[in-house]
Amino acid sequence: MIPETTLAFGGASHAGLRRHLFPADGLEAAALLICTRAPGPRRRLLVRDTILVPYDACARRARDAITWPGTYVEKAIDLAEPTGSVIILMHSHPGGLFAFSDADDESDRQVVPSLFQAFGTEHGSAIMTSDGAVRARLYGPDLRPRNVDLVTVAGDDIAHWWADRATVTGSGDRPVAFTSAMTAELGRLSALVIGASGTGSITGEQLARLGFGRVPAVDFDRVELKNLNRILNSTRTDAEVGRLKVDVFADAAARHRGEGVAIPVAASVTTREAVLAAAQCDVLFCCVDTLEARHMADRIAAAFLLPLFDVGVVIPVRRSGQAFAIADVCGRIDYVQPGGATLQDRGVYTPESLRGEYLRAVAPGAHQQELEAGYLKGLVEEAPAVITLNMRAASACVNEFIARAYPFRLESNRLYARTSFSLAACEEEYVAEDAFAAAPNPLFARGGLEPLLGLPSLKAPA
Template sequence: MIPNVSLTLTAELHTHARDHLFPGDNLEAAGLLLCSRAPGDLTRLLAQQFLPVPHSACRTRTADEIVWPGEYLEAAIDAAEPQGLAIIAMHSHPGGLFGFSRMDDESDALVMPCLFQATGDLHGSAVMIPNGAVRARTYTPALKATDVGLVRVAHHDIRYWWSDQLGRQGRPLAFTSAMASELSRLTAVVIGVSGTGSIVAEQLARLGFGRVILIDFDKVERKNLNRILNARFIDAENGRLKVDMFAEAVVSYRGPGVAVPVPASITTLDAIEIAAAGDVLFSCVDTLEARQVADLMASSFLIPLIDVGVVIPIRKTGSGVAIGDVCGRIDYVFPGGSTLQDRDVYSPARVRAEYLRRTAPDEHRQEVNAGYIKGIAEEAPAVITLNMRGAAAAVNEFIARTYPFRLDGNEKFARTEFSLAACDEDYTAESAFSRAENPVLGRGDLEPLLGLPSLKRPRKAAA
C-alpha cells in the first residue's frame, strides 16, 4: 500500500543529524528537523534543516532518557514560522529501539501542544537508531498521532524505512519477488511517454510499481507507431492521447489504478503538482525546458531523478552523409547532489534560445534540430532498438541504486554514456561534477512553485 504520509531527508542532512545524535558516548541526543511540504493530496514532509540541541545544554542525557531546554524549541519555532514549516522533534535511541517508548509518548504530550500553540497545523517526532534508520510520526492540533509510513534518504544508494516493517533486516534482493513487493508501494513518474518514455513506463508497470504517473500532452500519430509501445493504428486514426492509450494498455495486465494518465505538459502547474507524489522521476523528454522543470522538481521535492537521452549524430562524406555515432546518456541525480544544470545538460540561456527557436516561423529547421538523427528531418525514424537500449539502462539505474548489485560503488556512475557505433560505455562519477548553490532544495510547495514566477498559483477569491 502506498503510504499517505512520508518524510524525506537529503543524504547530507541525514548525515548531519546522525553525527550529532550519535557522538560516540552511547547517550541519547536530540535535535529538530524543519520540514516543508510537497504539493498534492499526500502528506510529504521534506526536511530542510536540522537544528541540533547541544549535548552540553541537556539537563539529562542517559542511554534511554534525554531532557533538553525549551529555548531550542523556541528557536525552531522562530525559524519555521515565516514559511509555515513543520517541526519534527528528533532524538536517538542508542540501544537500537526502532519505535517510540512510553517516555517518548509522555514527552510528545508536553512538546506538541507548545508547537501548535505557536505555529502551524502539522508537527511530529522521530527517532533514529545507530544504523541511521529513522522512524517518525506526525500529530494534528488535536494531538492525533499518525505513523509516517515511509522515511526516505536518496544518495548514491536510495534507502527506505517502512513503519510497518520494523523487524526487517536489510533490503530486498535485486530482481526478486521481494523487490517487486516493495515496488508495489512506490510511485514512479514518467515525463514524456513517447519513443523512450513508453518503454520506460512499460518496464516500470511490469516490474510492479504501485503507481506509474504518465505525463505527456501529445497525441498518437502514424509516424510514431514504429517506436511507441502499445500504440495501435486505431489510436493514431483517432488522434488519441498517448497517456490515455498507454494507461489503457497497463490496465490489461496490471488492472485499474496503477497507471495515472496526465494529459498535460510538465511545464504546467497541474502536472507538476501531480508529479510531486513520485518516489522517482524518469525524464524521457526532448526539450531543454522540460529537463529544466524535471531538474527543479527533483531538487524542490527531494525526488531522485533519472534523465535519459538518445541521439544519432551524422557526419558528412564525399558521397553525402553517414552515421557518425549511435549513442545515449543516462544521468542519475539525487537531491542535494549535482543537478542537470550543474552537469551542463541545459543552461538558462540555452532554454531561452530553445523557446525562441520553437516560436520562430522556421518550423523545418526546428524539426531538423529536434529529431533523433541530428541534421536529417526524419518523420518516422526507425530507432526503437536505440530507445530500448536507453530505456533499459535508465530503469536498471534505479534498481542499482535501490537494490545495489554493482560490483563497484554507485558513486562512480552518476552518468553513463554509451556508443553503439564504438561498442563503448563510459561512466562519470558524482565527484567529477561541480555543485553550485541550490536555492530550491527542499523548497516544497512554497510560492512560486519551483521558484519559477510562471508557476505562481492564482489567488483564491475571498469568501
C-alpha cells in the first residue's frame, strides 16, 4: 500500500541533524524541523529548515530526558507561520529506544497545544536513534497522535523507515538488493518516469517489473514508425494510429502487473499536470533528450525532495573523407540528491545552452536543430539503431537506484554521483559527489507553494 503520510529529508539536512543530536557526551539533544507540504492528495512533508537547540541552552540533558527553553519554539513559529509550514519537535534517543516514551508523550501534551494556539492545523514530533533512523507522528487540533507511515532520506544512500515495521528496538531489517523483499517494499513506492521513448520506455519497463506500486510516465508525444526500433512494446498499429507513448507503456504494464500501476500522464513535463504527478512520487527518473526537460526535472527534485536519476546517451560522429565514422558511443547517469549539486551545477545544461535550445526550437533552421538534437551528433538519422545503447544506459540508471536504496557496492555510494561509459573505448568512469560544487538552491523543499516551482506559468488556475 502506498503510504498516506511521508516525512522526507534531503541527505545533507539529515546528516547535519544527526551530528547535532548525537554529540560525544551521549546525552539527549533537540531540534525543530520546519516542513513544507507537497501538493496532495498524498501527504508528503518536506524538511526545509532545522533549528538546532544549543546544548548549553537546555535546562537539563540526560541519557533519557531533555528540557529545553520555549524560546526555540517561538523561533520555529516565526519561521514557519508565514508559509503555513508544519513544525515537528525532534530529539534523540541515545539509549536506542525506537519508540515514543511516556516522557515524550507528556512533553508533547505540554508543548504541542502551544503550536496550535499560534497557527496551523497540523504539527508533530519525532525521535532519532544513533543509526539515523527516524520515527515521526503528527497531531491535529484534536491532539491525537497519528504515526507518519514513512520517513525517507535521499542522501548518498536512500533510506526508508516504515512505521508499521518499527519495533521498540529498531526500524527492522532492510531488504537485501535483488530479493523478493526488495520487490515487496518497492510495491509501496512510486517512481515517476519523464519521457516514454528511447531510454524512458526501457526504464519504465524495468521499474514496473521490479515491482514499484505506481509508475507514472510523463510524455506528450505519439508513436511514429521511426520509433518502433527503440520503444519497447510499440507496434505498427500504434504508429499508424498515432497512439500516445504513455498509453502504450501503460497498456503493456497492465498486461503483467494489472491496472493502475503504470499511470499515463499525456503532458509535457513543463505543465502543472506533470508537476503535480511528480509531487506524489518517491523517486524521479529523467529519460529525455532536451535540456528544458532536464531543467524541469532539477526543479521538481529540489522542490519536492525527490532523488533524481538522469540518463543520457550520445554517439558523436566525425567525417572520414566523404563518409561519416563513429567517434564514440557514450552514456551518462547522474544521481542528484536534494540539496546536493544539481544537473545545472554539474554542467549538464547552462542558462546559455537552455536559451540556445529555445532559439533553435522557435527559429528557422530545422536541419541544424536535428543535427544538435539527435542521437548521432552531426548526422541526421530518422530511425537510429540505438536500442542496445539505450538498454545499456537505462539498465545502469535503474541499477544506480537499487545501489542507493539497497546498498550493495563495496565502496561508499558517495563516490558514484556520476557514471560515464564509453563503449568505443571500453571504459567506465565515476565522479564523486564532492567533485561537484552545489550552488544555493532557493527551490529546496519549496513544496506546493504557489506558483509551483516558482514559475508563473505553473500557477494555480483562478
